[in-house]
Amino acid sequence: MLSSVFRFTLILPLLGLAHAAKPSTLSPAEVLKQSQPSDWRALDAQNTVLMTVNGSTVIFELAPRFAPRHAANIRKLVSEGYFDGLAVIRVQDNFVSQWGDPVDEEKEPEKLKPLGGAEAKLPAEFSIPLAKLPIARLKDVDGYAPITGFLDGMPVAANPKTGRAWIPHCYGVIGAGRGNAVDSSNGSSLYTIIGQAPRALDLNITVVGRVLKGIEALSALPRGTGPLGFYEKPEQRVPISQARLLADVPEAERPALELLRTDTATWQRWVEARRHASGDWYVHSAEHVNVCNLYPPVRAKPTPAG
């Protein structure tokens, strides 16, 4: 059967693995191949967290420019071992995976894990002044914000009318849970987005960073069957054995990864390549890209030529 030949090959070209360059269009992979070492940067050791979830490592980078107080508090919590022994307590399909202290704080507040030297309450850090932020802007229209782009490797949205900029809730973005009071978060309860970007959350909650690698340890978990996706039984919770600041991990044990810098011409070329469909498979090109469909590439650090 002729058609069956394509059952496995059918989506190969979707990932850019089979891009056949048109005369003036490079594929995303080709853009990266032409990149220079200076287009890449190391992970920010002081703001990168390695978290072990059910034996797998999730690597996320904090966004101190956007949420300095929360980033500092999370660094504190992590360095004091706060997350060690806690758990993923909620996974709601097409929305969020959330982790923190599984203790029911209304029923047994005395059993909550102490926050140690970290702050219990922080001011809202929902947005920052747009001012002259060096955002690598996208030219593409976005329904939720007049400006979108990237800064420090984070997706960014901004509104010149209000003069504010913020990190939009794209897949893999991490936020700090809060109650009804806007200053009720402290970074001890975190969530990441595991579905279509719920941009209605933007400007309503403090975004603290973004997962760089290993999100499947949070996104591929069984969905909770309780209200809002909370796990109903303690044994369903997914254990977090530890979280460590990259700076506290011995150099030799650090993952040798690099992130494509979003303030480079290579980044702009990569975005342009993503905007256009290239290769033999596509018959139509959207000529458009959404800020939440772009994830700055991470690569293994090239070994020095000897």
Add this chain to the structure above:
Amino acid sequence: MLSSVFRFTLILPLLGLAHAAKPSTLSPAEVLKQSQPSDWRALDAQNTVLMTVNGSTVIFELAPRFAPRHAANIRKLVSEGYFDGLAVIRVQDNFVSQWGDPVDEEKEPEKLKPLGGAEAKLPAEFSIPLAKLPIARLKDVDGYAPITGFLDGMPVAANPKTGRAWIPHCYGVIGAGRGNAVDSSNGSSLYTIIGQAPRALDLNITVVGRVLKGIEALSALPRGTGPLGFYEKPEQRVPISQARLLADVPEAERPALELLRTDTATWQRWVEARRHASGDWYVHSAEHVNVCNLYPPVRAKPTPAG
């Protein structure tokens, strides 16, 4: 610690469970509460598939208006038991979950499960004439298409310049895998979207329908570790024990579900409620909604009074 009080309650309001109505704004839940029986419809028995994945039921509705030949072929495949005993063979994070015949058609084409009375090759059904389609249009801008909205319970995108309409690749949308030839799909290999809408696929592949219920049986699976998320070992594949057309299931065993009709004033009110943030938790309202953030509500069929 004051802040810890909020660890569990923090995202309650996000789902509309705690909406406190503002004078002129109903919450989505309140709109549904005020709906009439005629605002809802039964699942289309001739175009609804119940598929058992690893013991859980996924319910999806085909879109015969958009892909009549593929819908007919899939009905044929399902009614002849084609999918029974096949498997989910690929799960790629933030992209697709794909199912079909696990046999490697290049190495062992003779072992492929026969398609029976179904067609082996169908014409591309990437879009249909826009003409006078009764689309329930959204007023919100979308970067990928001049018009977006809903029709037959499916998300729709359209372009008056080209005169075409299509189903965009939103979370839960199902498509028919194809090779490089646009007429190489037949519906025997299907995928559903499990992440941020990859709208670059729009107009490049035939969309055949949408998951109505149970997508977690496809989205919460372990991600495949092979290229493109294919499972590398046969034992990693997730078994599909059977797929049945709802019409072939005895009435008494059919799931008693209803879908909110998208051609009603209630739908419009529900969309408006989703566009506005309501309740005590939100401090900002996007006043915008994206076609891929709206999923027509499904409910248990009310039992007749009396």
